Amino acid sequence: MNTAFTPELLERIIDNQAEYTRPLLFVGARVHLFDSVVADMDDADILLGEGFIVGTGPGIVTAAGDDNALVIDCAGMVIVPVVVDVRAALGLTAERASDVGTLWPGNTGSFAIVDGAIAADAAGAISTLLTHPESVAAIVLDGRVVLWNGVRTANAPDRTEKALTGAATPSTSPYLGMWIDESGFLHQELTADGRYDETRGGRPHAFQGSFWIAGDRIDYLDDLGFWAFGEFVDGILHHGPYTLTRR
Incomplete structure (x- = not known):
């Protein structure tokens, strides 16, 4: 547990987000921006507005009082994006506006803070995120702290089922029935027991399995x-290369 990341500080951060009257200022960390233009920064600060990064770099802490910022001491910490955009890191995006995850001002405030004693560089920090999340000091998503000293906060989304939370009970779905593609090659039947049965090129039961529907997905x-997905758009089921209508 990082002693600077106290329960009392977390409470102040969460209380502040109701009106977001004070920006959050994470100070004194080694910041890995994953940006091909700007190098990583030692002893740097991240000023966080409501959901996005306002400023990144050394010396921002000098204006903390002027901005009435809520300061989080990150000395000895490593900060990395939680969305790793290798394209941006290698300079393979056409413009900065298309970069995803880089810790550049104007981008979404989503990053992780890892103790430098555990992970001295970006690779170590990301590895810790994936293998030992309980050791991560904090994770910020869209400007809100969702993990604090390895423990999920009240801001953390409740997703206990892999990708299927909120999926409609098949018996209540308006999309049940037989779906056939334009050529007649693919017939896909969705039944009320949450099962699908595909006929392909006249070959019955070519693929069978379970399905879940959430919204139009x-x-x-x-x-x-194996897993697959489709999307319903204006009464049409788009599934891989196939466009199906209900018959």
Whole structure:
């Protein structure tokens, strides 16, 4: 546990987000921006507005009082994006506006803070995120602290089922029935028990499995073990290269 990341400080941060009257200022960390233009920064600060980064770099802390910032001491910490955009890091995006995840002002405030004693560089910090999240000091998503000293906060989304939370009970879905593509090659039947059955090129039961529907998205888990998805748009089911209508 990082002693600077106290429960009392977390309470102040969460209380502040109701009106976001004070920006959050994370100070004194080694910041890995994952930006091809700007190098990583030692002893740097990140000023966080409501959901986005206002400033990145050394010396921002000098204006903390002027901005009435809520300061989080990150000395000895490593900060990395939680969305790693290799394209941006290698300079393979056409423009900065298309970069995802870089810790550049104007981008979404989503990053992780890891103790430098555990991870001395970006690779170590990201590895810790993936393998030992309980050791991560904090994770900020869209400007809100969702993990604090390895523990999920009240801001953390409640997703206990892999990608399927909120999926409609099949018996209540308006999309049940037989769906056939334009050529007649693919017939896909969605039944009220949450099962699908595909006929392909006249070959019955070519693929069978379970499905879940959330909004206009359908997720498939085939009995062979692979996952797939489709999307309903204006009464049309788009599934891979196929466009299906209900018959």
